Amino acid sequence: MGDEKEGVPVGLLRAVDQTVEIKQVGHTRSLNVHVTAALMIAKFAEQTNKVERGFVGIFFCLVLLIPVFEYLFFSVCPLHWSLNKNMSSEVLRGIDPRGYFSTFFREGVFPDGRGLLDEQKLVFKQGECGGVGSSVVSTQCVTVSCSIEASVSLVSDAPLVDIKIEPSQQLPEKDAEEYNSLLLSLFTIGNFVKRENLRCLDICDKTLPLEWQLHITIKVLSLEGSLLDAVVCAIGAALADTKLPSIALDHADTDESVIEKNQIRADYRTMHKLTLEEPLMCCSFGIFVDNESKQSKELLLLAPNFEAISVCRATCSVIVGKDNMVAVRERGRLANFSLLKKMCQITAERRQKFVETLRST
Numbered sequence: 001m002g003d004e005k006e007g008v009p010v011g012l013l014r015a016v017d018q019t020v021e022i023k024q025v026g027h028t029r030s031l032n033v034h035v036t037a038a039l040m041i042a043k044f045a046e047q048t049n050k051v052e053r054g055f056v057g058i059f060f061c062l063v064l065l066i067p068v069f070e071y072l073f074f075s076v077c078p079l080h081w082s083l084n085k086n087m088s089s090e091v092l093r094g095i096d097p098r099g100y101f102s103t104f105f106r107e108g109v110f111p112d113g114r115g116l117l118d119e120q121k122l123v124f125k126q127g128e129c130g131g132v133g134s135s136v137v138s139t140q141c142v143t144v145s146c147s148i149e150a151s152v153s154l155v156s157d158a159p160l161v162d163i164k165i166e167p168s169q170q171l172p173e174k175d176a177e178e179y180n181s182l183l184l185s186l187f188t189i190g191n192f193v194k195r196e197n198l199r200c201l202d203i204c205d206k207t208l209p210l211e212w213q214l215h216i217t218i219k220v221l222s223l224e225g226s227l228l229d230a231v232v233c234a235i236g237a238a239l240a241d242t243k244l245p246s247i248a249l250d251h252a253d254t255d256e257s258v259i260e261k262n263q264i265r266a267d268y269r270t271m272h273k274l275t276l277e278e279p280l281m282c283c284s285f286g287i288f289v290d291n292e293s294k295q296s297k298e299l300l301l302l303a304p305n306f307e308a309i310s311v312c313r314a315t316c317s318v319i320v321g322k323d324n325m326v327a328v329r330e331r332g333r334l335a336n337f338s339l340l341k342k343m344c345q346i347t348a349e350r351r352q353k354f355v356e357t358l359r360s361t
Contacts, residue, residue: 098311105288105299110308119350120303124233126241126361133242133274137234141225141305146234148242149215152200152264156211160198161187163216165231170223179227182329183235186319190277191326192239197275203246203267210264212244225305226284228317228329233354236279240358246270278322279358281351285343286312287334300339302346316340320347 022031022039031039093100104111114120124137131147153160163183167173186192200210216238218231246267251259286301286309301308309315314332318325318340325344334340 097307101288101308101311102290102292105301106290110301110304116299117302117346122233122354124237126237132244133238133240135234135237135241136221137230137237139225139230139303141303142223142227142230143221144227144230144234145219145221146231146238147217148238149217150242150244151213151215152210152247153213154211154259155199155209159184159188160195160211161192161214161216163187163218163235165218165220165227168220168223171220171227179231182228182327183231186280186326191280191321192235193274193276200244200247201272202248203270205272208247208249209259210247210249214242225303225309226282226315226317228319229282229284229303232280232282232319236354237358239274239276240279240361242274243271244274246272279351279355280319280321280326281347281354282317282319283343283347283350284315284317285339287314287316287332287336287339289313298336298339300342316343318343318347320344320351 020040022036024031101111105116108116110116120140122137122139124135126133126135128134128136129145129147132150134145134147136143136145161184163180165171165176165179165183167176195211198212198214200208200212202208216235218234220227246269248265248267249259250263250265251257284303286304288299288301288308288311290297290299298313301312304312304315312332314330314334316331316334317329319327319329328340
C-alpha cells in the first residue's frame with residue numbers, strides 16, 4: 001500500500017504481479033489501512049462466497065484492532081526504533097526509493113553528497129577517435145564519443161550535416177532517432193556552424209563552388225543519466241577540433257561544365273579550422289516535489305541520474321547559446337516559470353566555463 005499523497009512507489013509497482021484499486025468519489029484521496037483492509041476482505045467474501053459469516057466477523061474485529069497495533073508498534077515498541085535505526089539504506093532504497101531520496105533532497109544533497117545544484121565534473125579530450133575532428137566527453141553519469149568525417153559536394157540547398165547517434169543496449173533506436181532529429185534541427189538553424197562557413201577553400205583561401213558535408217557519429221559508452229548534456233558538449237568539442245584540407249580544383253573558372261569528382265583533390269599541406277558559432281551548452285534538470293512539507297515544495301536537481309529521475313515529477317533539458325535559450329526538451333509538468341529562468345541561468349554560466357576551457361586547449 002502506498003502513502004497518502006503519492007501512492008505506491010513506482011519501483012514497487014514494477015515488482016508486483018497484480019494491483020488492486022479502490023475507486024473513490026469526491027475529494028478523499030486516501031483511506032486508512034484498516035478501512036482499506038476491511039473493504040478488501042468484504043469484497044473478497046462477496047466475490048468468493050466461500051467465507052463463513054463467523055470468520056468474516058473475526059476478520060473485521062482483527063482489522064478494527066489494526067490502529068491499536070499501529071500505535072503500539074510505531075509509538076511504544078522499542079523494537080521498531082531499533083529496526084528503523086539499523087535498517088540498511090539500500091533496503092530502504094529498494095522498498096521506497098522516493099522516501100530514500102527525499103531524506104537527502106531535504107538536506108540539499110544527492111546521496112553521493114553532491115549539492116542539488118552543484119555541477120557534475122565534465123571531462124573531455126579531443127582528437128581521440130579519428131576523422132577530421134573528434135572528442136570524448138564524460139560526466140559523472142554519461143560518457144560518449146563523437147567523430148566527424150567530411151566529404152565534398154557541389155553547392156546546393158541539401159543539408160550539409162547528418163548526425164547519427166548509434167543505438168545500443170542502453171539506448172533504444174526510437175530514443176536515438178528522437179535525439180538525432182533534435183540535434184539536426186540545431187544545425188539547420190546555424191547554432192553550431194553556419195552554412196557559409198562550410199564552403200571549401202583552396203590553398204590561397206579562395207572560396208570555391210564546393211561545400212563540405214559533415215558526417216557526425218556519436219557512440220554511447222555509458223549511460224546513467226541525461227544523454228543530451230554530454231552529446232551537445234561532445235559535438236562542440238569535436239567541431240572545435242575539426243581541421244579540413246584545402247581543395248585543389250582542376251576546373252577552370254570559365255568552364256561552365258559540371259565539376260567532376262576526379263577534378264577535386266584534397267591538399268593536406270594547408271589545413272583550415274572551421275569557423276564556428278559560440279558553443280552550445282545543455283543542462284538537464286529534475287523537479288522533485290516534496291509533499292511531506294507543510295506546503296508542497298519544488299526542488300530543482302541539476303543532472304540527476306536515472307534513479308533520481310524516477311522520483312521526479314518532471315524533467316527539463318535546457319540548451320543555451322551565446323545570447324539566448326535555443327531549445328527546451330520537457331517531460332512531465334513544468335508550471336513554475338521561475339524555475340525555468342533559473343535553469344537557463346545555470347546553463348548559461350556552465351556554457352561560459354565550457355567556452356573558456358575550449359579556448360585554452
